[in-house]
Amino acid sequence: MLRGELYIADDEDLAVDFAHAQDLLARYNGLAHGEQRTRDEILAELLGEVGEGVVIRPPFRCEYGTRVTIGAGTFANYDLLMLDVAPITIGARCQIATRVQVLTATHPIDPEARRLGWESAAPIVVGDNVWLGGGVILCPGVTIGDDTVVGAGAVVTRDLPSGVVAVGAPAKILREIAERDRVDIPAR
Secondary structure, eight states: OTTSOOEESOOHHHHHHHHHHHHHHHHHHHSOTTOHHHHHHHHHHHSSEEOTTOEEOSOEEESOSTTEEEOTTOEEOSOEEEEOSSOEEEOTTOEEOTTOEEEOEEOOSSHHHHHTTEEEEOOEEEOTTOEEOTTOEEOTTOEEOTTOEEOTTOEEOSOBOTTEEEETTTTEEEEEOOGGGOOOOOOO
C-alpha cells in the first residue's frame, strides 16, 4: 500500500490503525476552543510529524494520521480532509482554506479489479508557503511547488511548479507570481 501497489483495504492491522486514528480525531474535534494545548498534544500523537505552531481548526478528518507530515506555522481552516493511505507532506507556513481535500487513495479503472476491492494510492507533496483556496481538491500523486497559490474550487490533477497561480478544474496555471503581486507590508 505504502509503495503505491494495489492492495485490499480489508486488513486487520489497517483496521486497528484506523480505529486508533478515529478515536484521537473524536477527542480532537470534540474539544472546546480554549483547549488548544490539549488539541496540540493529540495532533502530535495522531500525525507523523507536526511542526511548531501548526493549527488545524476542527473538524479535521484523516484515515490514519501517521502518514501525514505538516511543517511549522501551517494553518488549516475548518473541514480539512486527508485520505492518507499514502504519505502526505505539507510544507511550512502554508495556508489551507476551508473544506480542502487531500486525497492519496485511488481505484483501478478496470471494473473487475474495483469489484474485487483492489485500490492503490500515491503520495502528495505540498511545498512551503503554499496557499490552497477554499474547496481545493488535491488528487493522488500531485506535487505543488513552494509559494504557489491554488484558487478556490480548483482540482489539482497534475504537478504545479513553484511560484504560480493555478485555477480551475482541472487546475491550470493562470500566471506566474510577479512583482505586481508584491504588497507593502505594514509594521506591526
